[in-house]
Amino acid sequence: MIKKILSSNLVLYxxxxxxxxxxxxxxxxxxxxxxxxxxxxxxxxLLVINxxxxxxxxxxxxxxxxxxxxxxxxxxxxxxxxxxxxxFIFVTAIPAIFxxxxxxxxxxxGIEKWFDKKVNDVVNNSVEVARNYLEENQxxxxxxILAMANDLNRNLNLYTDNKPLxxxxxxxxxxxxxxxxxxxxxxxxxxxxxxxFTNKNNxxxxxxxxxxxxxxxxxxxxxxxxxxxTNALIKLNENILLYAIRYVDAETVNFLKNTxxxxxxxxxxxxxxxxxxxxxxxxxIVIVSSLILISAVYAINIANKISKxxxxxxxxxxxxxxxxxxxxxxxxxxxxxxxxxxVSASTYRIAYKRIF
Numbered sequence: 001m002i003k004k005i006l007s008s009n010l011v012l013y014x015x016x017x018x019x020x021x022x023x024x025x026x027x028x029x030x031x032x033x034x035x036x037x038x039x040x041x042x043x044x045x046l047l048v049i050n051x052x053x054x055x056x057x058x059x060x061x062x063x064x065x066x067x068x069x070x071x072x073x074x075x076x077x078x079x080x081x082x083x084x085x086x087x088f089i090f091v092t093a094i095p096a097i098f099x100x101x102x103x104x105x106x107x108x109x110g111i112e113k114w115f116d117k118k119v120n121d122v123v124n125n126s127v128e129v130a131r132n133y134l135e136e137n138q139x140x141x142x143x144x145i146l147a148m149a150n151d152l153n154r155n156l157n158l159y160t161d162n163k164p165l166x167x168x169x170x171x172x173x174x175x176x177x178x179x180x181x182x183x184x185x186x187x188x189x190x191x192x193x194x195x196x197f198t199n200k201n202n203x204x205x206x207x208x209x210x211x212x213x214x215x216x217x218x219x220x221x222x223x224x225x226x227x228x229x230t231n232a233l234i235k236l237n238e239n240i241l242l243y244a245i246r247y248v249d250a251e252t253v254n255f256l257k258n259t260x261x262x263x264x265x266x267x268x269x270x271x272x273x274x275x276x277x278x279x280x281x282x283x284x285i286v287i288v289s290s291l292i293l294i295s296a297v298y299a300i301n302i303a304n305k306i307s308k309x310x311x312x313x314x315x316x317x318x319x320x321x322x323x324x325x326x327x328x329x330x331x332x333x334x335x336x337x338x339x340x341x342x343v344s345a346s347t348y349r350i351a352y353k354r355i356f
Contacts, residue, residue, distance in 0.1 A: 012064070015057045019290040022050050026286070050286040057293045064300060088299030093292050100288040104281060123266050130259045137230060138221045141246045144177040145232040146219065148244070153237050159184075159193070171195050174244075181245035184236070187211060192240065206233055206243060214241055 026046045158166035174182040184193040189205030220233040
């Protein structure tokens with residue numbers, strides 16, 4: 001049963017089809033345009049599947065060739081068929097191998113270009129610009145909060161003597177310094193006062209660690225890329241702390257995040273350049289092997305079709321030479337391009353009968 005299935009052309013055609021489908025799918029995945037995420041595990045799984053299909057395809061083709069070689073020792077004319085097969089496989093395989101080698105060389109040159117000095121400088125400069133922007137933004141809010149802290153300290157007596165007036169002064173300071181959220185908190189992180197235009201429900205106290213650091217005289221800056229904001233914390237007089245939040249443009253933050261991610265990805269690839277070359281070479285060899293084996297399948301089929309009438313002629317000639325004048329050739333349906341061979345075989349038989 002298994003032998004019959006393996007000898008069936010259907011299995012060969014199905015293997016060929018699967019080889020093409022998974023080869024294209026692997027290429028799309030490797031280029032990052034497939035619905036499957038490009039990562040090491042997925043590439044390895046696809047490579048294993050491709051290798052299994054190629055091994056099956058290779059086994060079926062080798063089996064078919066072995067059968068032909070075996071028959072060629074028994075039946076006259078099948079050696080001609082084998083010669084056709086060898087020539088067709090040679091014609092299809094050699095160009096594919098040359099193209100594969102040339103393409104791999106080009107790809108390796110392309111990878112070297114990815115990591116040359118110019119590209120490396122562009123990546124480094126992009127990261128440097130992003131870093132400088134963040135530092136400038138942090139220095140800006142640091143300068144503003146230091147100036148605001150000095151002004152508040154000079155008028156902090158209003159906080160206890162005239163709270164409405166201090167509230168107005170606090171609001172003006174925040175607006176003037178373009179700080180979206182300003183809070184006064186105690187050493188436990190409890191909210192004491194906020195600007196009138198700030199939603200108190202948004203308040204989230206800073207970590208106790210940051211409060212302790214601020215009480216020791218440090219100006220704390222906290223950048224939160226997920227919320228597109230920079231937080232600042234500084235100690236005022238009378239055990240009060242100023243907690244200020246300035247928002248950063250979302251598009252700018254996304255640009256900075258993308259720059260960081262691209263830089264990380266670039267250096268990850270650079271550190272694994274050899275692995276990248278080996279992976280692509282593996283993918284490419286698998287796909288090229290599929291194409292060569294597919295070419296071999298069609299070479300075998302075309303060679304069979306072309307040589308079949310010739311084999312019939314050789315068989316008929318041998319039978320006649322051995323004295324069998326009743327030899328008959330079966331009339332089989334052929335394509336228009338191959339009918340002449342069959343007609344020639346029939347003509348040979350008719351002509352011989354007329355002579356003898």
